Amino acid sequence: MKTNTSATSDKFTFISSQSSEHRLSTYQGQFACRYAYGRAMESLIQGEKGQDFVGVHIDGDTCNFVVCDGVGQSYQGDFAARFLGNTLMDWLGRTREWSSAAFAGFMQDITGAASEQLKHLTPPGEVPALLREVLEDKQKLGSQTMYICGRIELPSAKKRQGRIWMAWQGDSRLRFWKNDAEISEHFHATMLTNERWSTLTGPVGGLPHVYQTRLEYGLPMRLQLYTDGLDDLDPIRQVLPDEQIQILLDAPHTGGLEDDAAFLELRW
Amino acid sequence: MNYTIQASQRTPALIIYLIDISASMNMLMDDKRRIDVVYEALALAIRQMVFRSTKGNRLTPRYRIAILAYSDDVYDLLNGIKGIDEVAAVGSLPDLTPKRFSDSAKAFLQAERILQSELPHMQDCPAPLVCHMTDGVATGDDPEPIAKRIMSMSVPDGNVLVENIFISDHMLDQPILQPRRWKGIHPETELQDEHAAKLRNMSSPLPESYREMLAEADYLLAPGALMMLPGSCAELVSIGFQMSAATPVRA
Numbered sequence: 001m002k003t004n005t006s007a008t009s010d011k012f013t014f015i016s017s018q019s020s021e022h023r024l025s026t027y028q029g030q031f032a033c034r035y036a037y038g039r040a041m042e043s044l045i046q047g048e049k050g051q052d053f054v055g056v057h058i059d060g061d062t063c064n065f066v067v068c069d070g071v072g073q074s075y076q077g078d079f080a081a082r083f084l085g086n087t088l089m090d091w092l093g094r095t096r097e098w099s100s101a102a103f104a105g106f107m108q109d110i111t112g113a114a115s116e117q118l119k120h121l122t123p124p125g126e127v128p129a130l131l132r133e134v135l136e137d138k139q140k141l142g143s144q145t146m147y148i149c150g151r152i153e154l155p156s157a158k159k160r161q162g163r164i165w166m167a168w169q170g171d172s173r174l175r176f177w178k179n180d181a182e183i184s185e186h187f188h189a190t191m192l193t194n195e196r197w198s199t200l201t202g203p204v205g206g207l208p209h210v211y212q213t214r215l216e217y218g219l220p221m222r223l224q225l226y227t228d229g230l231d232d233l234d235p236i237r238q239v240l241p242d243e244q245i246q247i248l249l250d251a252p253h254t255g256g257l258e259d260d261a262a263f264l265e266l267r268w
Numbered sequence: 269m270n271y272t273i274q275a276s277q278r279t280p281a282l283i284i285y286l287i288d289i290s291a292s293m294n295m296l297m298d299d300k301r302r303i304d305v306v307y308e309a310l311a312l313a314i315r316q317m318v319f320r321s322t323k324g325n326r327l328t329p330r331y332r333i334a335i336l337a338y339s340d341d342v343y344d345l346l347n348g349i350k351g352i353d354e355v356a357a358v359g360s361l362p363d364l365t366p367k368r369f370s371d372s373a374k375a376f377l378q379a380e381r382i383l384q385s386e387l388p389h390m391q392d393c394p395a396p397l398v399c400h401m402t403d404g405v406a407t408g409d410d411p412e413p414i415a416k417r418i419m420s421m422s423v424p425d426g427n428v429l430v431e432n433i434f435i436s437d438h439m440l441d442q443p444i445l446q447p448r449r450w451k452g453i454h455p456e457t458e459l460q461d462e463h464a465a466k467l468r469n470m471s472s473p474l475p476e477s478y479r480e481m482l483a484e485a486d487y488l489l490a491p492g493a494l495m496m497l498p499g500s501c502a503e504l505v506s507i508g509f510q511m512s513a514a515t516p517v518r519a
Contacts, residue, residue, distance in 0.1 A: 072323045130356045134318045
C-alpha cells in the first residue's frame with residue numbers, strides 16, 4: 001500500500017502506508033489536522049509491515065476518519081487493519097444517515113469479502129512446522145483489528161448546528177476536548193481490549209459502541225485518536241507542539257517504538 | 269511489583285520447567301502414562317507460547333525457556349535457556365524417560381543458579397516463573413527452603429513466581445468435576461496430603477494479570493488462588509502448564 005496524501009481547495013486526504021513511517025504533519029483548512037504513523041522498532045528492523053492504519057478525508061466542513069490497530073496475535077493483523085480501514089473510509093464517504101443497527105449490520109456484512117481475501121494470504125512454506133501449524137490455526141480464526149471511525153460535519157454561521165458521529169471497538173485512545181476541557185471520561189468504560197472486529201465473525205466482544213452529538217457553532221473542540229503504541233500520550237492533556245509528539249513517535253527513550261503507532265488529531 | 273510487564277522481543281519472559289521423571293511417572297492417568305500426559309501438556313504450552321509470539325508470519329522470541337528433568341540427578345533437556353523461536357525450529361521436545369528417584373531439591377538448586385545468573389539482565393522483563401511438576405514425595409533434601417529463596421528473588425515487575433503441578437488423586441477431599449469452573453487452591457483449602465501442603469507453601473499467589481489471561485481461555489480461577497494445580501486428570505495438568513505461559517503479552 002502506498003501513502004496517499006492530497007490537498008486541493010480545502011480537500012485533503014491522507015491514508016497511511018503500513019510499509020513506511022510518516023512523520024507528524026499538519027493540514028490546515030476549516031479543520032486543523034495533525035497526523036502521523038510509525039512502526040514498532042522490531043517491525044522496522046525486520047522490514048515488516050506495521051499493523052496500524054490511519055485515514056482521514058476532509059472536504060471543506062466535513063471530515064471522515066478511521067484509526068485501526070491490527071491485533072498482532074491474530075492472523076496477519078495488518079490485513080484486518082488495512083481492509084477495515086479502507087472499507088470504512090469508503091463507507092463513511094457514501095453514507096449520510098447512520099444508525100447503530102445499520103452500522104453493526106455493515107460490520108457483519110463485510111466479513112465475507114474480508115474472509116475471501118484472507119484465504120489467499122497463506123502462511124509461507126519455509127517456516128518451521130510448528131510455526132506453520134500455529135499460523136494455519138490462526139488463519140482459521142481470522143484476522144482482527146480494533147478501530148475508531150467517524151464523521152464530523154461542522155456548524156457554520158448559516159447552519160448553526162453540526163454533528164459528530166463515531167463508532168469504535170477496542171482500546172485505541174479516543175480523547176475529546178470541548179472548549180479546552182477534556183470530556184474523554186465519557187468513553188473510558190467502553191475502550192476495551194477484548195473488543196475488536198474479526199474477518200471471521202465481525203464484531204467481537206459485543207456490538208460496536210456508537211456516539212453521536214450535535215456541534216455548536218463557535219465552540220472550539222479537539223478530537224485526538226491514537227493507538228496504544230503512543231500510550232506515552234495518555235497522561236498529557238495539553239496541546240503538545242509537533243516536535244514533542246514526534247519525539248514520542250521516535251521514542252529514543254526505548255530505542256524506538258515498542259508497538260506500531262497511528263496518530264490523528266482534529267481541531268475546529 | 270504487579271506482574272504487568274508484557275513479554276516482548278526486547279523484554280522476554282523466562283520460564284524454567286522442573287519435571288519429575290521418577291519411576292512413578294510410568295503410572296497411568298486417563299489411560300496414558302503420567303509422563304506422556306505431562307509431555308503433551310508441555311508441548312501444548314509451548315504451542316501456546318508460539319501462538320502468542322507470532323506477529324505477521326514471524327515468530328518473535330517473547331519467551332525464553334529451560335527444561336530441567338530430574339530424578340536422582342538433573343538433566344538439562346535444552347542445554348541451557350532457549351528462545352521460543354529456537355524451540356519451535358527444533359520442532360519436537362526431547363524425550364522424557366522415567367528414571368528412579370525424585371530429588372526435587374537438586375532441580376530447584378539448579379533453577380536458583382540459573383536465576384542468579386539471569387536476573388541482573390532481566391530488570392525490564394516480566395518476573396520469571398519456575399513451573400514444577402511432580403507426582404510424589406521428594407526423595408532428597410527438602411526443596412522448600414530453596415523454593416522460598418527463589419520466591420524472594422525479584423525484578424521490578426515482581427518476585428519470581430513458583431508454580432506447582434502435583435499429580436495426585438488424593439490431594440483434595442472432593443474430585444474436580446468441572447476444571448473450567450474450578451476456583452483453584454487457596455491458602456485455606458483443606459489438603460489431604462502432607463506433601464501437597466508442603467507444595468502449597470512453595471506456591472506463589474496467582475497474579476491478577478495471569479488470572480485474567482486464564483479467564484480469557486475460560487478458566488475461572490478465583491482471586492487469591494495459588495499457583496498450584498492438582499494434576500488429577502489430563503485437563504488439570506494442561507491448565508497448569510497453560511498457567512505457566514500466561515505472562516501478559518501485547519495483543
